[in-house]
Amino acid sequence: MDSVVYGPVPSWRLGRSLGIDLLSTKGKTCSFDCLYCQLGRTTHPLAERREFVPLARLTADLDRIPPMEADYATFSGVGEPTLASNLGPAMETARRILGWPVAVLTNSSLMPDEGVRQELALADVVVAKLDAPSEDVFQMINRPTTPYPLHEVVEGIRLFRSHYRGKLALQMMFIKENKGCVAQMARLATELSPDEVQINTPLRECAVDPLPPEDIAVIKDGFKGLGVVVTVYEARRPRIAPVNAKETLRRRPKERS
Ligand code: SF4
Known part of the structure; x- marks a missing residue:
């Protein structure tokens, strides 16, 4: 059986990151089917949470990793990590065993769910x-399976922000379909008051073309006054070889956006 732990991988957002895939399904399990997903079409569309990987299996896989250093243990992988109903206990397990800060990359689809917000906290x-x-751009780009309309997702993020004491980054992927929405996106970001805005465009191989650096620079200008705003083109990717790749860790060729 493959390990649910992979990497460490270099991340433009999180430095050196040991990945944890709490879904570990064959093919992508996600509540979205984003136009730009580098993992291809969503093979297992899902809107409701359930347990995929028991904590005992996660514990065993974490116990097996060789000594290494990383900046974060990151719950991500091939799909949406908040679909795992044991995400909260899994985060506590990872923190206890590894002693590193824990990060989660989420598509925000389940932010309207109070239980999910509590676990993400x-x-x-x-x-x-x-x-x-x-809503129309949301449906066009993210193609959600979840029943929540965009205004409920945004309200969920707002509620999360109001209670969350950790670092909240909003990641906005820009492609030609939402390139004209910069002013509205910047207004949303202002309302949500994240610690950081990450402006992205799909640089890894996928079904849509990335925007060029000059377009992303113009988009970043639209977010002036919002505090920390980083773009994927500005971020320096750390050149890190995976540690002990021959050991039990898997190296994923791709990770979600
Ligand atoms: S980009 Fe992320 S949220 Fe979108 S379909 Fe792929 S895995 Fe799901």
Whole structure:
């Protein structure tokens, strides 16, 4: 059986990051089917949470990793990590065994769920996706399976922000479909008051073209006054070889956006 732990991988957002895939399904299990997903189409669309990986298996896999250093243990992988109903206890397990800060990359689809917000609040860093300022753009880009309309997702992020004491980053992926929405997206970001805005465009191989650096620079200008705003083109990717790749750790060729 493959390990649920992979990497460490270099991340433009999180430095050196040991990945944990709490879904570990064959093929992508996600509540979105984003146009730009580098993992291809969503093979297992899902809207409700359930347990995929028992804590005992996660504990065994974490206990097996060789000594190494990393900046974060990051719950991400091939799909949406908040779909795992044991995400909260899994974060506590990872923190206890590894002693590192814990990050979660979420597509925000389940932010309207209070239980999900409570579990996410256990993380040191939450990177929350928000690609659309309106329902039609949301449906066009993210193609959600979840029943929540965009305004409920945004309200969920707002509620999360109001209680969360860790670092909240909003990640906004820009492609040609939402390139004209910069002013509305910047207004949303202002309302949500994240610690950081991460402006992204899909640089890894996928079904849509990335925006060029000059377009991303113009988009960043639209977020002036918002505090920390970083773009994928500015971020320096650390050149880190995986530690003991021959050991039990898997190296994923791709990780979600
Ligand atoms: S980009 Fe992320 S949220 Fe979107 S379909 Fe892929 S895994 Fe799911």
